Structure formats: structure tokens, C-alpha cells
Amino acid sequence: VNVTSSNGKGFDNAMYSRRDPHQFKTGVIIMGAGNKLNNFGHDADVYYHEYGHAVLDHVKPKFFESIETNYPWAFHEGFSDVSDVAINGNPIVGEFALRYKNGSKFLGRNLDNHNSFPKNVILPGYGKSESHHTGLIFGGSWWDLQKQIGSAIAQRTLYQSLRLLPNEMNFFDVRDAMLTADRNNNHGANQAAI
Numbered sequence: 001v002n003v004t005s006s007n008g009k010g011f012d013n014a015m016y017s018r019r020d021p022h023q024f025k026t027g028v029i030i031m032g033a034g035n036k037l038n039n040f041g042h043d044a045d046v047y048y049h050e051y052g053h054a055v056l057d058h059v060k061p062k063f064f065e066s067i068e069t070n071y072p073w074a075f076h077e078g079f080s081d082v083s084d085v086a087i088n089g090n091p092i093v094g095e096f097a098l099r100y101k102n103g104s105k106f107l108g109r110n111l112d113n114h115n116s117f118p119k120n121v122i123l124p125g126y127g128k129s130e131s132h133h134t135g136l137i138f139g140g141s142w143w144d145l146q147k148q149i150g151s152a153i154a155q156r157t158l159y160q161s162l163r164l165l166p167n168e169m170n171f172f173d174v175r176d177a178m179l180t181a182d183r184n185n186n187h188g189a190n191q192a193a194i
Contacts, residue, residue: 001041002033010035014046014097016053018064027054036100037107043097045084045108052083062167070129071170077135079158082142085111086155091143109136111143117171138171148193157181157190 005011011032018027029050031041040046056079057064066072081093094108115136123133146154161177175194182190 001031002039003030004033005035010037010039012037012040014040014050016050016057018057027057029054034097034101038097038099038101040097043094045088045092045094046097048084048087049080049093052080055083056080056162059162060165060167063169066168068168069170070131070134072168073131074129074134075138075165075169075171075174077131078138078142079135081109081111081135081139082155082158085139085143086146086151089151109139111136111139113140113143115140138174141171145190145193149190153186153190157185157194160185 003011011030012035014029014031016027016029020026029047031039031046031050033039033041053076056076060072063072063076084093085091091112092108092110095106098108099106109132113136117137120137121129121134123130126133142154142158149157157178158181160181161174164177164180165173178194179188179191182188182194
């Protein structure tokens with residue numbers, strides 16, 4: 001917590017990382033002290049998001065090693081955003097940390113969005129897929145789902161679907177895995193919502 005960058009200034013980010021790239025059983029969560037942005041260690045959203053990465057890495061370690069597409073990484077970001085908003089009960093990620101220290105522009109994410117596939121895969125101005133941006137497709141879908149079936153059921157269905165996902169997954173695999181998990185645990189009661 002409150003790490004600084006190599007030049008001694010605040011680190012404007014937070015991250016989950018494995019202690020050993022080949023060992024997924026232990027990891028570390030780093031919280032930046034903030035240089036231009038607010039202190040990441042003072043925002044519960046950041047802790048819940050980064051812990052979501054740790055949980056998903058433990059359950060699906062091959063997502064970290066994905067080389068075929070950006071979707072496992074995008075799902076990692078979307079899943080971690082969902083881990084945060086499911087606990088906090090609001091769709092905004094990083095209200096405090098992801099804002100300039102002078103209180104101006106907000107740089108965080110909002111899961112109450114209309115992002116869709118394939119329209120919002122590419123980050124405007126970047127020209128390619130970026131995992132946080134692309135992850136908003138899944139995060140927004142989950143936010144819409146929980147409004148229909150409740151956060152607890154949507155979260156449980158998501159967790160039960162993880163073991164069904166292939167290592168080189170895409171968003172259609174997530175949909176199919178959640179449908180299967182719902183059939184297995186709820187007799188398909190939420191199929192239309194999913």
C-alpha cells in the first residue's frame with residue numbers, strides 16, 4: 001500500500017500480480033500512493049477490484065497466460081469491476097482514486113453503460129482493444145443482469161460459470177457458461193435475462 005514509482009513520486013495505479021509468474025497460488029496487490037491521481041490505497045473500490053483479479057487468477061490461472069485474444073484479459077477486468085460493484089452496490093468503479101487530485105476529471109469506469117459487442121471492443125483514440133475498456137462490455141451486461149435477477153443470484157451464477165470457461169474464452173463463452181450454470185442451479189429460471 002502507498003508504493004511510489006522508481007523516481008520517488010506517487011504511483012498512479014494499482015494492480016494484482018503473481019509473486020512468481022509460474023505459481024498462481026500466491027500473489028500481491030499493490031496500491032499506488034498517487035501522484036497526479038488520488039491515493040489508490042484510500043478507495044475501497046480499488047481493493048475489491050484488485051482482489052477480484054486475485055480470485056479469478058486462482059480459479060482460472062490460464063487467463064493470465066492467454067495469448068490468442070484480448071478477451072480473457074478483458075474478462076479479468078470486467079470480472080474485477082463486477083467484484084467491486086457487487087459489494088458496493090453502485091456501478092461506479094474508483095470514484096475517489098480515479099480522479100485528479102484537484103478534483104477535476106473522473107477517469108474511472110461506469111458499469112451502468114450500453115457498451116456492446118462488437119461496437120465497443122476498440123478503445124476510441126487508441127485504435128485497438130484495451131482490456132479495461134473492452135471489459136466494460138461484460139461489466140455492463142452483468143450490471144443489467146443483476147437489475148433483473150438480483151445481485152446475489154447474478155454473482156452466484158457468474159462464479160458457478162467460471163469452471164466452464166475455456167482458457168481462450170470470449171464473451172459468447174461467458175454467456176453460454178452462465179446459461180449452463182443457471183440451468184444446473186436454477187432450472188434455467190434466468191435464461192431470458194442472461
